[in-house]
Amino acid sequence: VCIHRVRSCSSIRFIKSKYVCVFDKSALKFSHQQRLFRTSAVSCGQIVQFKLSDIGEGITEVTVKEWYIKEGDSVSQFDSICEVQSDKASVTITSRYDGVIRKLHYSIDDIAFVGKPLVDIEIDASKGVAPEEDVVETPPMSHEEHTHQEIKGHKTLATPAVRRLAMENNIKLSEVVGTGKDNRILKEDILNYLAKQTGAILPPSPKAEIVPPLRKTETVPAAPKDKARKIPVPVSRPVAFSGKDKTEPVTGFQKAMVKTMSAALKIPHFGYCDEIDLTQLVQLREELKPLAEIRGVKLSFMPFFIKAASLGLLQYPILNASLDENCQNVTYKASHNIGVAMDTEQGLIVPNVKNVQVCSVFDIAVELNRLQSLGSAGQLGTSDLTGGTFTLSNIGTIGGTYAKPVILPPEVAIGALGKIQILPRFNGKGEVIKAQIMNVSWSADHRIIDGATMARFSNLWKSYLENPASMLLDLK
């Protein structure tokens, strides 16, 4: 009978190279001679067909909607396997076993039947299974001394696979200390015992979670290897760092940033920085804030910065220009569409305020409010995000003083504004006074803009902000 089984097994082995034979419990009664052949034909564990259990309410079929695992994945008992749906009920199916998924019987949107196999799981032989299918009660190996073993009057608990391993190595189960649940003897316990007896160095038994079981190879994992490690007896347990690198594709916002910054790299940048005394502007804003609020608008400093920049661009239009691809022509843009860098949940976006040259400070404030609320709701339109000619980035709201901003093509200049700090400064009489100081860092395209131009523009912008009344002279 045994020999007949071997033959049928060998034929199965050649036909179904992907799958292994599904053994019932009687198969474990193979005698010693067939062991080597059989283990080379199958993986180390036993394949169990996990059937779809009763859903309730007399339901017989469900639709498979999502798999949480795939073939080859390790699962632990109670891990989620899949989500099925039946008549408005969504059911999470969890695993009853520890093991490795060998086959999924259905694809997404297939109809699955209650009582029929859902997945095939290869159970790691040394591990116990869920209570519903406890193998403890099965009749053990044929040898007398391995049946009804007793340790201190208790019946020895061990799976048939563990009993077989003990028998093959002539170990009395009564002499082995079990470390599993209810003092159950596990495969590791047998191996530990062996190591102590023979002084042999044995490999630590593979745990399902860490080592993917051998699928197509035909080595015998349970046999001792020559270059295996000694089983460690740790004195102190260092904290294991289980962090893993995580690789994700670059998509969406990040992809957009990659494109922009790669184009920006082609522009030869130079920087110019300065500090602005905003004491007078701070006072002016305090006076104007309630007026704006009455009109239903929040007034920040940005509308002033933007308007002053536009006045400056009227004098230095090269900063509001664009250089064509071949650097052959410079286009002086008529509109001052000043971009304002915004930090959203998804990343950096730069909407712009159109035609600042014909807007009042209040108009700019209204438009900024609109762009800010759309930006935080993620609803900015394409026209809000295109057509910019010059950009200001108020990084100071987050922090920092000086920065090195990157020009956003097709523009040729950008300014980064630091935070407003109260610092000691000397006034005209040589006295130390409290001043509201903000730093500005400009970057410009050195192909068409020189340092002097940038410096003069910055000085003009600075003068408007340090003495806001002077803006009145030049406002259009």
Next chain:
Amino acid sequence: MVLQSLKNGLWLSCILRTPKACFWSTASGGLIVQSVSNDVYQNLAVEDWIHDHMDLEKQQVLFLWRNSPAVVIGRHQNPWQECNLRLLRQKNIKLARRRSGGGTVYHDLGNINLTFFTTRKKYERMENLKLIVKALKALRPQLDVHVTDRYDILLDRQYKISGTAAKLGRTSAYHHCTLLCNADKLVLSSVLKSPYKGLKSNATPSVPASVKNLFEEDPGLTSEMLLDVIAKEYATQHHIDHHITLINPADETLLPGISNKTKELQTWEWVYGKTPKFSVSTCLNMAYKDSVLDVKVNMDVKHGRIEVCNIDLPEQWLPPGLYSELVKSLTGSKFCPNETTTLVTTLLRACPQDDELHNRWSVLCENMIMLM
């Protein structure tokens, strides 16, 4: 350790400061809780929490909740197929995906939600719905309400006033349903109508039905009255006191881990990313200059991201390099108007500064974004 004692129900009773010192003094186990929040994500998170953490063996739970305007889709549904996402964004109506199956519903404060928590073995939807009908009839005996075999509750044999869905886990289960008291039917019908054409998917479709508010049948009925009478019936059937315990879904000490659950329900990956694979096959009617161009678009969307994208533009309408850049950028990005807007406007920065080109680009991109 917190969860251990929670499973006995005792800890929960202490924290909830109910007058009863111990639930085990009652004959049979039952607990009625009501959320103080109208935030759909917080309330769905409470459902998850009770499902995951409470031991329902000794004590079943009835959870009562109402939401400010929101559209809630079923676990395996496609939001593009089910509702008007553009309108939702405009009106600031939230979109949530629940963990139970079934179809799409519109929630506002005129709609009440009832969740019946039991062990998996005691899962029985008909019983729950019959309880509701019994309660309604006790309040207004002349009301013509009955339960259909599709687990809906119909008013006057034709109007749907309640829809059902359920979630089954390993040891516990819940059945929840809506009840239309005084919801805004105009908003309901406009948001639940999808404008998106050419969608093909295996997502669970909703079955549209005529609805009516109980308020229309009897203006004396309010949501509070209905909640109360249903709680009373539940209390009677479970042999417990008619006492509703209020819970705050933002209370992390009462419900440890609740804020993570709430956050997860709001992520894009959950709300949109869990959409079963679908394809979009439609024709853009692009108005450009004086003519209208018919442009065929085919896209495959998986996990809410564009897997494949084909736009059938007339030859040379866009420089080929730019077209391939567009397709490359869209592939792998979210099927989302915000993300697409950012991508296309950014791509424009690296383009030659040509007005004609910019106009064509804008027209094409605006049309593409309308599909999302």
